Amino acid sequence: MCAVFRVIRRCSQCDGELPPNHPVIRGSAVIVSTLDCHSRPAHKLHTPNEAVDLALLTGRLDPKTPWVKSKVVAALVKPYATKAEAEKGIANSLREAYPDPAQANPIIKEAQAIYREHFFPEVKVDWRTYPDFVGHKNWNGCFRCHDGKHVAADGKMSIKASDCRSCHLILAQGSGEALEQINAKGHDFIHIDAPYAEFSCVDCHTGGPQK
Ligand code: HEC
Ligand code: HEC
Numbered sequence: 001m002c003a004v005f006r007v008i009r010r011c012s013q014c015d016g017e018l019p020p021n022h023p024v025i026r027g028s029a030v031i032v033s034t035l036d037c038h039s040r041p042a043h044k045l046h047t048p049n050e051a052v053d054l055a056l057l058t059g060r061l062d063p064k065t066p067w068v069k070s071k072v073v074a075a076l077v078k079p080y081a082t083k084a085e086a087e088k089g090i091a092n093s094l095r096e097a098y099p100d101p102a103q104a105n106p107i108i109k110e111a112q113a114i115y116r117e118h119f120f121p122e123v124k125v126d127w128r129t130y131p132d133f134v135g136h137k138n139w140n141g142c143f144r145c146h147d148g149k150h151v152a153a154d155g156k157m158s159i160k161a162s163d164c165r166s167c168h169l170i171l172a173q174g175s176g177e178a179l180e181q182i183n184a185k186g187h188d189f190i191h192i193d194a195p196y197a198e199f200s201c202v203d204c205h206t207g208g209p210q211k
């Protein structure tokens with residue numbers, strides 16, 4: 001499906017004027033297909049965990065606020081039928097969690113912004129709709145085959161899920177000083193609370209609250 005769009009002269013991100021040789025405004029009209037915008041590279045639907053982590057990392061949410069990640073994720077993943085309903089529901093949940101409006105208001109604003117960007121209740125689309133098989137944390141992805149149970153037609157099975165080092169070299173992990181302990185041969189993976197034991201990430205990780 002194709003559509004001819006009116007020439008856009010301002011950048012949708014910064015609202016600045018685009019230079020005359022910018023590909024978007026060269027010529028008199030731009031022909032784009034549905035997939036120019038509605039594609040994974042163009043429109044990455046973050047999981048609620050990723051979206052909240054990004055907000056914490058960039059200072060849009062304050063990591064010092066007690067329980068902020070779990071409260072915001074919990075407010076985002078409640079079932080809502082429309083965006084308007086979601087905006088109200090998110091505000092109510094977070095006001096209950098943080099009774100002081102001075103504390104609650106910026107958190108509500110950011111949670112609603114995350115919702116607007118990554119949830120589309122009217123068309124029933126969010127991170128759960130289209131599994132992302134790059135990786136293996138929130139969906140089994142690579143572990144659909146590299147799980148230690150499947151073999152190739154010639155009987156080969158060179159990589160098992162538990163062979164983290166076949167695909168990763170963990171140079172450092174943790175936070176603060178731990179991140180300075182760089183090991184060129186690679187560290188063993190340490191899960192947040194325990195050394196790695198053979199497990200499938202999707203037994204617990206969903207992209208939203210852990211199972
Ligand atoms: C078959 C190759 C493969 C194996 C085996 C593998 N991984 Fe991964 N892993 C990936 C890929 C690909 C990604 C996604 C990288 C990206 O998104 O850029 C990933 C992502 C990750 C992430 C980041 C997840 C996130 O989204 O925050 C972690 C942590 C991780 N792997 C740990 C492990 C551990 C621990 C093991 C061993 C138990 C392991 N991996 C085994 C390929 C593998
Ligand atoms: C549909 C099954 C399937 C999926 C899904 C899959 N692989 Fe594989 N992969 C294979 C097979 C089959 C082989 C060849 C046999 C082997 O080496 O285990 C292979 C081999 C590999 C190899 C070794 C290549 C070599 O030359 O030795 C790497 C690295 C690898 N896969 C990474 C990944 C990563 C990363 C993902 C996830 C993004 C992934 N695979 C997902 C089936 C799969």
Ligand code: HEC
Nearest residue numbers: 049053136137191192193196199200201202203204205210
């Ligand atoms: C037995 C349940 C369980 C399994 C299995 C599990 N995790 Fe976790 N993981 C958790 C819990 C609980 C947390 C802490 C909650 C949080 O911080 O969101 C966590 C936190 C994490 C985090 C830091 C927070 C985040 O969500 O980014 C990473 C990275 C992670 N796990 C990666 C993995 C990978 C990779 C695997 C598979 C190799 C895995 N986990 C398997 C339960 C599990």
